[in-house]
Amino acid sequence: MTAPSSSLSKDLRLGLFLLLGLVMVATRSHHFGALPDASWAVFYLAGFYLSAAAPRQPVTLAGGAFRWAFPLLMALAVLVDYAVISAQGLDFWSHYCVSPAYWFLVPSYAALWFGGAWLRARYRGLHLREGALLVASVMVAASLCYLISNGSFYWISPSVPARSFAGWIANLGDWYLPFMQTTLVYVGIGAALHVATTLAVHALGGAAQRSPQSQR
Numbered sequence: 001m002t003a004p005s006s007s008l009s010k011d012l013r014l015g016l017f018l019l020l021g022l023v024m025v026a027t028r029s030h031h032f033g034a035l036p037d038a039s040w041a042v043f044y045l046a047g048f049y050l051s052a053a054a055p056r057q058p059v060t061l062a063g064g065a066f067r068w069a070f071p072l073l074m075a076l077a078v079l080v081d082y083a084v085i086s087a088q089g090l091d092f093w094s095h096y097c098v099s100p101a102y103w104f105l106v107p108s109y110a111a112l113w114f115g116g117a118w119l120r121a122r123y124r125g126l127h128l129r130e131g132a133l134l135v136a137s138v139m140v141a142a143s144l145c146y147l148i149s150n151g152s153f154y155w156i157s158p159s160v161p162a163r164s165f166a167g168w169i170a171n172l173g174d175w176y177l178p179f180m181q182t183t184l185v186y187v188g189i190g191a192a193l194h195v196a197t198t199l200a201v202h203a204l205g206g207a208a209q210r211s212p213q214s215q216r
Contacts, residue, residue: 041186047116104152115141
């Protein structure tokens with residue numbers, strides 16, 4: 001992670017978009033592999049870096065010059081799922097994960113994007129306030145994402161033979177912590193990179209201002 005989106009050039013934002021997309025492809029294609037799926041963190045971080053959110057402006061899925069970022073990341077997620085399922089010799093449209101509930105991934109991932117964009121609109125620099133807002137926003141966004149995705153699968157997917165409210169609550173509890181832990185770890189890595197890069201940029205800028213040539 002680097003500086004907030006308002007201070008990033010289009011080339012750098014494009015690079016971040018490509019990097020986030022690569023991370024999602026690398027981890028989503030091996031959902032149960034050594035590297036857990038980073039898709040949730042990718043959409044959250046994309047909302048922070050690629051949205052057009054600014055103070056006193058509404059948070060939307062549009063990202064200014066990067067208004068295509070969310071739909072492209074969404075399409076990429078579906079494409080990876082299609083490739084992985086097809087590679088197993090299975091029909092994508094008859095797979096148990098691909099039911100009418102599958103398309104609820106759009107509002108689920110949108111919740112993550114909005115969480116990142118919300119933080120972006122309130123970001124003022126490396127302060128304890130921003131750290132607290134980061135934790136709060138990612139917890140709320142990831143919880144809402146989980147509620148939508150899990151709830152839609154449980155109540156709509158034909159893969160669930162018998163439904164009850166008590167059964168749904170139990171199902172929610174089974175997977176909530178693993179999904180939250182994975183998301184928090186990836187976002188934490190992104191936050192650490194953000195802090196390190198921001199401090200490095202400030203240090204280099206200060207060194208350049210103090211150099212003899214800059215004083216001529």
